[in-house]
Amino acid sequence: MALYSSISPGALVLMLLIFPALINNLAAKHGHTTTIYHHHHHHQQHHHNRLPEKAVLNNRLQRAYIAFQAWKRVIYSDPKNFTSNWDGPNVCNYSGVYCAPYPNNTKIQVVAGIDLNHWDLAGFLPDEIGLLSDLALIHLNSNRFCGILPQSLSNLTSLYELDLSNNRFVGPFPSVVLSLPSLKYLDLRYNEFEGKVPSELFNKNLDAIFVNNNHLTSVLPPNFGTAPASVLVFANNKFGGCLPPSIANLANTLEELLLINTSIKGCLPQEVGFLYKLKVLDVSYNKIVGPIPYSIAGLAHLEVLNLGHNMMTGVVPDGVCCLPNLSNFTFSYNYFCEEEGICRNLTSKGIMFDDRRNCLPDKPQQRSKKECDAVDQHPVDCSQNCSDSLH
Ligand SMILES: *[C@@H]1O[C@H](CO)[C@@H](O)[C@H](O)[C@H]1NC(C)=O
Ligand SMILES: *[C@@H]1O[C@H](CO)[C@@H](O)[C@H](O)[C@H]1NC(C)=O
Numbered sequence: 001m002a003l004y005s006s007i008s009p010g011a012l013v014l015m016l017l018i019f020p021a022l023i024n025n026l027a028a029k030h031g032h033t034t035t036i037y038h039h040h041h042h043h044q045q046h047h048h049n050r051l052p053e054k055a056v057l058n059n060r061l062q063r064a065y066i067a068f069q070a071w072k073r074v075i076y077s078d079p080k081n082f083t084s085n086w087d088g089p090n091v092c093n094y095s096g097v098y099c100a101p102y103p104n105n106t107k108i109q110v111v112a113g114i115d116l117n118h119w120d121l122a123g124f125l126p127d128e129i130g131l132l133s134d135l136a137l138i139h140l141n142s143n144r145f146c147g148i149l150p151q152s153l154s155n156l157t158s159l160y161e162l163d164l165s166n167n168r169f170v171g172p173f174p175s176v177v178l179s180l181p182s183l184k185y186l187d188l189r190y191n192e193f194e195g196k197v198p199s200e201l202f203n204k205n206l207d208a209i210f211v212n213n214n215h216l217t218s219v220l221p222p223n224f225g226t227a228p229a230s231v232l233v234f235a236n237n238k239f240g241g242c243l244p245p246s247i248a249n250l251a252n253t254l255e256e257l258l259l260i261n262t263s264i265k266g267c268l269p270q271e272v273g274f275l276y277k278l279k280v281l282d283v284s285y286n287k288i289v290g291p292i293p294y295s296i297a298g299l300a301h302l303e304v305l306n307l308g309h310n311m312m313t314g315v316v317p318d319g320v321c322c323l324p325n326l327s328n329f330t331f332s333y334n335y336f337c338e339e340e341g342i343c344r345n346l347t348s349k350g351i352m353f354d355d356r357r358n359c360l361p362d363k364p365q366q367r368s369k370k371e372c373d374a375v376d377q378h379p380v381d382c383s384q385n386c387s388d389s390l391h
């Protein structure tokens, strides 16, 4: 299923672009230069770690060294041998590790990024990951990391981007991410997180939230916070409930809202039309009833609108089909009974569309009269609250 985000997760280019800005925000701590032998820690050092006698590392890189060695010990499969050079004290030379000057003392380097995308590693995240406290980016997309996220992640106070997508993380929604003060980009998609999405997630200062393709079950919070998010992707979870009118709280920032296949019921609230920056709205494969809120005709930036595979009724309003930048409008597999004005001929406007399997007279591939009549006899009252509008 296509998820159209304009943000390409795991893009190292992005990481390099945002670095100069991030560096200014890196947590303020002194970096002392000492030798690695001065470090006392309780982890068993393995003999294969070659430590040149005069290897000079600041204590931040020393902690990173401990973290990477601990991590390497719990990586059980590395089919492409990417971590084979995770040896010795020069952590900045390790594959997938990116160092940057420490802001308060630009003479020293700290580990600012990890990018292991598509390495196919199997293992888990050790508690020692909390020692990498200067990290701004973690990209672990497409590996086989499993287990739960260590609580020590909360130590990563500079973490800006966390991409754990396409792994095998399990357990409840990892609330440790809520404690990361600098986090802007959260990508947990394609894992096996389950249960409730904490409503606190919507009070965080996040720009993009991807939680699609997990086993999350909670309803969307009745009171969306004011997360300044531009992208929310919740597809393929079992949320249930209705899209709350408080979605309007995200109006000043939200550009993409993807709620595909999330078991959402009830009518679309008029407030969807308050999300004036929306470019992509996809609520397909749900149990939405009732009409298209006319307010959608006010979404001037809308490019992609997908209402397909619901139980919506009524008229497809001309105002929506007239939207200047609309390029793809899918409303197939509903019970719409009329296409108003230009909606009858979207081809003439160069808009990709799909209106199959509705109740549209004179259009090909529509539902049977029997199917359409059955729905006609149970009008939907959207003025009732969410639970009442359900059948
Ligand atoms: C690091 O720099 C920041 C901002 O310049 C400052 O607020 C902070 O106190 C400094 N930290 C230390 C440990 O010197
Ligand atoms: C990885 O390293 C192991 C042992 O060092 C070796 O047997 C294997 O061929 C290497 N695999 C690749 C893909 O280089």
Ligand SMILES: *[C@@H]1O[C@H](CO)[C@@H](O)[C@H](O)[C@H]1NC(C)=O
Pocket (backbone or CB within 6 Å): 090, 093
């Ligand atoms: C890091 O690796 C580069 C080449 O891969 C090498 O030239 C350099 O000496 C290494 N630095 C250290 C400190 O090992």
Ligand SMILES: *[C@@H]1O[C@H](CO)[C@@H](O)[C@H](O)[C@H]1NC(C)=O
Pocket (backbone or CB within 6 Å): 029, 127, 128, 129, 130, 131, 132, 133, 152, 155
């Ligand atoms: C958190 O980071 C600090 C350094 O910034 C380090 O001293 C401490 O051990 C870390 N705590 C954990 C739990 O990793």
Ligand SMILES: *[C@@H]1O[C@H](CO)[C@@H](O)[C@H](O)[C@H]1NC(C)=O
Pocket (backbone or CB within 6 Å): 001, 236, 237, 238, 261, 285
């Ligand atoms: C919807 O999501 C469920 C899991 O929640 C999945 O099993 C099903 O295949 C998805 N349906 C579609 C049409 O993608």
Ligand SMILES: *[C@@H]1O[C@H](CO)[C@@H](O)[C@H](O)[C@H]1NC(C)=O
Pocket (backbone or CB within 6 Å): 300, 301, 302, 324, 325
């Ligand atoms: C429509 O798209 C064009 C080209 O991408 C863009 O320049 C313009 O600002 C868009 N208009 C609106 C209202 O979003």
Ligand SMILES: *[C@@H]1O[C@H](CO)[C@@H](O)[C@H](O)[C@H]1NC(C)=O
Pocket (backbone or CB within 6 Å): 306, 328, 329, 330, 352
């Ligand atoms: C239009 O949207 C539908 C539904 O999301 C998608 O299947 C189709 O590929 C899109 N068409 C184009 C040309 O992007």
Ligand SMILES: *[C@@H]1O[C@H](CO)[C@@H](O)[C@H](O)[C@H]1NC(C)=O
Pocket (backbone or CB within 6 Å): 345, 347, 348
């Ligand atoms: C739709 O509009 C196009 C171009 O304006 C025209 O050629 C076509 O006949 C129209 N189709 C219908 C069904 O009216």
Ligand SMILES: *[C@@H]1O[C@H](CO)[C@@H](O)[C@H](O)[C@H]1NC(C)=O
Pocket (backbone or CB within 6 Å): 384, 385, 388
């Ligand atoms: C929902 O509607 C029922 C019956 O109409 C009513 O008793 C209930 O108070 C309403 N709940 C809310 C939250 O409006």
